[in-house]
């Protein structure tokens with residue numbers, strides 16, 4: 001669906017995107033994850049053909065530098081900063097954008113609007129909508145022509161927690177319905193909730209391309225498991241866990257073990273198999 005090859009973008013002396021290559025397959029949800037300034041927005045703007053860049057980007061085989069319009073017809077874009085005409089109503093905004101996209105007069109968007117729960121808000125002025133509704137309107141506009149690909153720049157950055165959850169649920173639904181999603185985010189919880197694959201950008205460079213459940217391991221994150229045990233079983237527990245090669249030490253009422261992601265169960269299993277009763281545990 002998307003093929004990015006050696007994409008770089010400089011602003012004067014600053015390399016905002018540095019030799020980025022990745023692919024997105026049809027039906028996948030892929031997150032560009034990174035801190036503010038990592039280059040996510042710039043990468044998306046290149047991908048949309050909005051700014052010149054070096055390298056090559058194709059969308060469903062269309063080169064965005066050479067066939068920009070044809071490539072953009074394959075996608076709907078939800079920008080980070082929404083720029084509506086505040087005085088128009090929701091219905092007028094939809095008509096305006098439908099004309100811009102040259103959709104047939106009188107196109108019926110009622111299914112889309114029902115799905116995004118926008119029908120009751122059609123007569124309202126955009127100015128009077130909540131942040132969550134504005135974001136849903138932006139999504140509706142991106143979906144007017146029913147493109148196979150949705151590109152979203154920090155889609156929940158300006159939403160409160162409730163609106164964020166609702167919006168993520170919508171995106172999840174769209175993904176289940178077969179849309180391909182590429183979105184940027186600096187929120188790990190959002191990335192792991194929605195993405196099949198996460199591309200971590202640091203200073204414009206791609207440093208990790210992995211499914212969310214492999215992220216912690218790939219980034220070398222580990223956590224500490226505190227296991228509370230009856231006093232008499234602490235030494236045997238230390239011996240058992242050490243014998244399994246686990247980094248363990250005594251910790252007041254029990255033991256403390258450094259655990260790699262996906263390995264917490266192993267610690268509990270070793271103790272259980274050795275007949276050691278666990279009073280309690282906590283994770284740090």
Ligand code: ATP
Pocket residue numbers: 011014016034035036037038039040041042043154186
């Ligand atoms: P944020 O979420 O804060 O937007 P980001 O990961 O999207 O972060 P970008 O907006 O792509 O990051 O910015 C990457 C770098 O490029 C930053 O150092 C930014 O200051 C710089 N930059 C972005 N646009 C321009 C521009 N038009 N002119 C000069 N520098 C720019």
